Amino acid sequence: IELLAETDNLHERMSGPATKVILKRQHERFKDPRFELLKDISPAHIYNLRESPAYRAKSVTVGKTKSVQIPIEVRGKPNPDGKPGHLRVDTVHQGDSEKAKGIYSLNLVDEVTQWEVVACVEGINEAWMDEVLSAAMTLFPFRIRGFHSDNGSEFINRQVSKMLGDQFIRQSKPRSGRTNDNALVEGKNGSIIRKHMGHWHIARNYAPEVNRFYMGKFNIYLNYHRPCGFATVTVDGKGKRHRKYEVYQTPYEALKKLPGAAQYLKDGVTFEQLDKIAMAESDNECAKQMQKEKQELFRKVQPAGLNLFQKGGPATNSRRNHDE
Incomplete structure (x- = not known):
């Protein structure tokens, strides 16, 4: 539970399916043995653990305070x-x-x-x-x-x-x-x-x-270490479109999986170069450094000292954020 809470704190508590991908990547891609018991956890169990007192004691969240016309073809x-x-x-x-x-x-x-x-x-x-x-x-x-x-x-x-x-x-x-x-x-x-x-x-x-x-x-x-939900769209007999989110991957993974992906890269850019960026650190290591830099930034832009982080769980409903 403590490791799940740590991961959620680093990634701002994403949806269950997106978090499952992070936990699996930490173990399988970045070889972190601490995630052995979490790598196969289901999204439903993630949501259940998030409701436990032990999880809430470790979780944190961000607290919120309250022309010339140009023709385009x-x-x-x-x-x-x-x-x-x-x-x-x-x-x-x-x-x-x-x-x-x-x-x-x-x-x-x-x-x-x-x-x-x-x-x-x-x-x-x-x-x-x-x-x-x-x-x-x-x-x-x-x-x-x-x-x-x-x-x-x-x-x-x-x-x-x-x-x-x-x-x-x-x-x-x-x-x-x-x-x-x-x-x-x-x-x-x-x-x-x-x-x-x-x-x-x-x-x-x-x-x-x-x-x-x-x-x-x-x-x-955002692009190398944060999985997003990719929708599969089906159309029923009445012509109504239904979106189902079953695939969760980082934008970089989505780019590499495109047929003939290399043809879309800019001149001078190769997947070998991009792979080095993707594998330079694990998802949680990157998120931890990002959070550190963000907190340093907040201390500058809010000199009066807002209480930006507080105990008690997230301010948003991560079940509904499918683009995560």
Whole structure:
């Protein structure tokens, strides 16, 4: 129970199926003998153990405190056809305080592999967005083919359109009245950014520090050491679509399993290079270092000293977060 609680604390208590994958990887891939008894545990038993007093005594959680029109040719939901490189993009605002704006997290998620890159900007005007967005896109190991965002002016502007056009990247925005066109990245906003960064205000002058945290250990953790749920979609006789989550794997594993995966990599990038990153440390080792860096960051951005971690279990319902 103590080892399960330790793992949950490091990974912000993911869903049962995702946690099961972490426990198995710790034993089989990273050869940690402590996970011998946990490697075959069922998701149902994980949920049961999380309700026990012994588990709750060891678990912790994050506590929360309370335009120019640019024509875009394509309005519609992208169809990646099983190929990586079609990004879903959104921003998350880190709250206001006495009319002072907080930072914005920039979230880019590949639709096929769920490869995710998070960055931070001081504001969402063109001057701040262009440089950070360009840097974030370089962190994807595969070529970018599509860029799908909402209708916000931070993305629908001349600078972003020119940057994407120069790289022959197809830009699109949601269909009118179709609120689920960008559901993937919106789900990640909650299960990744809000779960790790909370809802409290972070002042704009801390954007560089937050961005360094995101662009370093945090993005490595998300893509090489954090399993995500991949849905199998079936259609019944009435035409209703049903999503079932049976496959849990990291975005890097999802990328490697694509047919002819090497053809999608950027020039100069090889799986041999990426494997070295993936195997440099175990899932829990990476998560532990990420958590350490995050707590150091929080001590800077919250000088008054919020009580960020408290005993008593998670603030979110991990059973429902299938994108984990």
